[in-house]
Amino acid sequence: MNTSLNRRDFLGMLSSGLAGMALGGCGGRPVPQRKPNFVIIFCDDQGYADVGCFGARGFETPNLDRMAEQGIRFTDFHASTAVCSASRASLLTGCYPERVGILGALFPQSETGLSSDELTIAEMLKEQGYATAAFGKWHLGDAPPFLPTRHGFDEYFGLPYSNDMWPHHPTIGDQFGPLPLIEGEQVVKYLDDQSQLTTWYTERAVGFIEASRDRPFFLYLAHNMPHVPLFVSEKFRGKSARGLFGDVIMEIDWSVGQVLKTLGELGLDENTLVIFTSDNGPWLSYGDHAGSAGDLREGKGTMFEGGMREPCIMRWPGRIPAGAVSSELATTMDLLPTLAGLAGGRLHGHKIDGHDILPLIEARPGARTPTDVYYCYYAGELRAVRSGRWKLHFPHAYRTMAGRPGGTGGLPEPYSSAEIGLELFDLQSDVGETTDVADRHPEVVARLQGLAELAREDLGDKLTERVGKGVRPPGKYEWDKPKKAEEADQQERPDW
Secondary structure, three states: OOOOOOHHHHHHHHHHHHHOEEEOOHHHOEEEOOOOEEEEEEEOOOOOOOOHHHOOOOOOOHHHHHHHHHOEEEEEEEOOOOOHHHHHHHHHHOOOHHHHOOOOEEOOOOOEEOOOOOOOHHHHHHOOOOEEEEEEOOOOOOOHHHOHHHOOOOEEEEOOOOOOOOOOOOOOHHHOOOEEEEEOOEEEEEEOOOOOHHHHHHHHHHHHHHHOOOOOEEEEEEOOOOOOOOOOOOOOOOOOOOOHHHHHHHHHHHHHHHHHHHHHHOOOHHHEEEEEEEOOOOOHHHHHHOOOOOOOOOOOOOOOHHHHEEEEEEEOOOOOOOOEEEOOOEEHHHHHHHHHHHHOOOOOOOOOOOOOOHHHHOOOOOOOOOOOOEEEEEOOEEEEEEEOOEEEEOOEEEEEOOOOOOOOOOOOOOOEEEEEOOEEEEOOOOOOOOOOOHHHOHHHHHHHHHHHHHHHHHHOEHHHOEOOOOOOOOEEOOOOOOOOHHHHHHOEEOOO
């Protein structure tokens, strides 16, 4: 047995031990204090209006609605961008995707993945003595150095990338091989039927909570659903008036209920922060197999609010007042620094972009967002800048369904291309981004343009051909088998 410890492991253990003690009792003897547990439930392509308490129609989400009644609902919560891999990189690292070099959606056998130099939530919490597990979609690289077990997770079970990257894809299935289900770092089977995925992930999550009841834990439950292709188990098939999509959301809601039920039965409710949100908005081209952004403009693949504003619910009995609602701006990038503050974790000194939002989460009187400016990047393009109520779009092309309903039965309709100029929107009165008010507020336009220059200097901007000084390279891996020439440009698709 190797009993040696490196400096980082020793400091992590020391920090964990000291943070887990508080003075109390006779003579000021230290009394152990249990660190809080964290559960992040992260869905895929779930739109802003795909939860009952956010306006869903045609299906019910009683567990999520109850979670909101017992905790806080965020109405201005954002993913960092509107595409899978980039969004997930931000969640786990607290950084804009441009900073960590993950810009689009990674394809199977990608040579790019999350760098080992980046600090993830799991790594930060593991240093503090946490048990860590990820169940579900990963999508930050499927090469061995990029897998969850190399980024701080003790356990992993799930799909390494999107569930449509298989031979049954309706338009480009010939580009993909079999869909692997991975446990740890090994493929345990190839899937031809995904109907049990939500159930399997839920069972793993419940088992992990039960096994970790006596120590602090971090659970990352990243459902593949409701990303297409949609699959649901028999227990929810045909249950909703919304069809298969509604059935899928109802099963996700059941999964949330199972997690909350387990926490309650084990007496862990008051020591566990549970967070529910999604990676980006609905994939509108899939029509009746896609979700809804409600009154928000556009969906996945755009930096209008429909592509990036997400339903978000947080629950922590005794810490979060029941029935709270926050309209303050918050993002997935804020979770890493917030959890670090709660767990006594270290951020290792390199720059991140998120902020500690515990005052917002706890609904403290007068709490305001710490995010003065929010940069709306998509695939390396700085498409918009948000500050307070104002959002300034820069000229760029974007995809749109142009009022069309999209495809049916799991087959997509093609997008149209549209363009927007320099346009300013007041999100306080116009959340649907319908009315350009740039001419009425030239001073606001000038201020936001100045803020954009700071972002271009730091993170770059493909629209203006700028290279950022603050970006870090992603991880790289060379596969044994060379890829076909026609696959070379498929390693990271910004429009997936």
